[in-house]
Amino acid sequence: MYMKINDLYFKYENSAVDNLKNINIEIDKGEIIGVLGESGCGKSTLLRIIAGLEIPYKGKIIINDKIIFNKKIFIEPEKRGIGMVFQDYALFPHMNIDKNITFGLKNFSRKEKREILDNMIELVGLKDHLGKYPYQLSGGQQQRVAVARALAPNPSILLLDEPFSNLDSHLKDQIRMDMKEILNKSKTTCIFVTHDKEDVLSLSSRIIIISDGVIKDDYSVEKMVDII
Amino acid sequence: MKQKNNIFLMLTSIIIAIMLIPLIDIIGELLSKPSENWEHIKEYLLLDYISDTILVTIPSMILALIIGVSLAWFISVYDFPFRNLLKWGLILPLAIPPYIGAYTYSGIVSYTGFIQTFLRNTLNIEANPKFFDIFSINGSVFIFTIFLYPYIYMIVRSYISNNSASIIENARLLGEKGTGIFFRIFLPISRGAIVAGTSLVMLEILSDYGVVSYFGVQTFSSAIFSSWFNFSDTNSAVRLSGILLLVVFIIITFEKLLRGNKNFSQTNSKIRQIKRKQLGSKSSFFVYFFGLTVFFLGFILPVGQLIYWAFLSYKDVLNIDFLKLIFNSIFIAIVSTIFIVIASLIIGNSTRLSKKMTSKLYSKITLMGYSIPGAIISITVILFFVDLDNILNFFIKHIGIQNINFTFSLSIYMLIFGYFIRFLGVGYQAVESGYEKNGKKFYEASKILGKNDVKTFFLIDIPMLKNAIIASFALVFVDIIKELPLALILRPFNFNTLSTKVFNYANDEMIIEASIPSLFIIFVTIIVIIFLNNMGRKKKKNVYENK
Structure with missing residues (x-):
């Protein structure tokens, strides 16, 4: 098993009840998992916990046989080697897309960085936009840069937080297809959260449904199609 | 995280x-044992310090409030000739520190000053000198009012212009007229901003030393300085400071209670400006006259006087020592900043x-x-x-x-x-x-x-x-x-810095010589006001905020 979450509990400081309860997930390498749920159900919190941005009060997370969180261990987000695409992309506005994409590359020569940049630009299809700043790109293009930035350091897992929520409805179908192609090409294990069933059906191989901080269902996308 | x-x-x-x-x-x-001086201060002087502080602070605060709020209202809600000129001009008195205003006005209203000479020579009016006695509590009130009202004006104007468009427009649609909107809508919704601005004015007055010491008014600040400098009595200075500190904390707590949880920094990105109403010709004249008078008294007249004095004194003042003063002021300001x-x-x-x-x-x-x-x-x-x-x-x-x-x-x-x-x-x-x-x-x-x-x-x-x-x-x-x-x-x-030099000149009866360092301070402040204002405008177009 590539990633394991065991018996995870989380509560925000100002919350009276647990925001996530008894979360158990096992993920194989290369799987694309869609986490589906209503707003406020705890799905984004789950991503933030995996990324190390929030700390649960109980549970265990293992990625590639390495414990990144348990009662005694907490690996800081910058040392986890995880990629994340934020809901509003969080591209650094003072850096052009080249610098945004290569930001997370450590211990690489200039030449190696250039090669990775070229590969990423190729992967997300933004060759003509090198050197541009985030504000000069459309929403869809910004999203691709965010994906390229997250993939460039070759993360163990890619996390996507509501990846299509900021896009116009007429763009969504195309971008979902593009994203699927990028994820398939990169072969990265991916967890993405959404409240939109269409996103899950078009992208993921497995679906986890969360409601009120608890996993209600966990099944393949084929089964979900049958249910619908 | x-x-x-x-x-x-x-x-x-x-x-x-x-x-x-x-x-x-x-x-x-x-907590230590009080000095002998403290007993004397407590018995004979403390009451005077308290009364002078109140007599200067409260009227200045009320007058600054009336001027600041009314001007913010006119500028935000109405259109009239030269509105844009006044909109920015009314901020400019903030560039003149009250102590410079005090020194300048003492010259302007003196027997040989601009106003009395104009009345005597041009209008043939021999004014009662008592009326122009600026070295008094009333003089301090005038100075603080005219140079500190922009705090209230700026905060209230910015709050009302950016937050109340739909509320004021709705009130108009529901048939409410000018004064009704002012008292029933504008004042209640901008209460927090008014309290914030007024508290700032109050704290500035309590903190002032330059004006009250020059005018001979015994407020707490001047009493602290006098205990320290004149009597070398640290203990009494600290005790007076303790009382003043207590008053400041009461003001801050009171301000917080009155203001509630409102935040007056502009964070809403979707700002819609009020659709301003055109004023009739009579009202336009009144508003323009009122605004212009305040602008004239708070900026044009004192700066004009300082420029005139600068022409009289530049030969004596502009020398290597003056350059050293500028260097000292800029150096200490840059390092501290x-x-x-x-x-x-x-x-x-x-x-x-x-x-x-x-x-x-x-x-x-x-x-x-x-x-x-x-x-x-x-x-x-x-x-x-x-x-x-x-x-x-x-x-x-x-x-x-x-x-x-x-x-x-x-x-x-x-x-x-x-x-x-x-x-x-x-x-x-x-x-x-x-x-x-x-x-x-x-x-x-x-x-x-x-x-x-x-x-x-x-x-x-x-x-x-x-x-x-x-x-x-x-x-x-x-x-x-x-x-x-x-x-x-x-x-x-x-x-010496520019400000201490201005103070020294003024206290040595060399007000004319104080004009050039004063103008330099005012000039630097205006540059910064313009710069910050331009930055605020450019910010809206800034690439960082396009997202």
């Missing part, structure tokens, strides 16, 4: 400790990242400095540095070093430290609003991409806070250039 070892929180704790340690000294002094901006960035980062109560408390302590009158900070800092010298000298003698003697209490560090305590809140507020605007998402993105807190701070936070840092720098810099009481007490021997 939670963190294990937050270096910024650690640094913040150190900065806050450095700020608070001097206060311990003042508390120790308060750099410390303040760096500390603001550190405190801002730690309070943004930490959800702990301590970091909220740190934020409040940081902001507190600006509320404490300069006289109190001066005394606190002197006591602290004298103790520091004693401790260090005792320590090095104890370890056998005899030939070194620390005298930090006579150095420029004392003045820089005083500015640091007094203006850290000003710098911090500007930086904090920048942090708030950026939020935590860029920080989190950087962390996930493998950068630690320090690298994120330098690679992401600082470049993204560029505008906030510039604003913070400009605001603190100009406040330090204008500042008088701290510079007067804490400067090293023979070290």
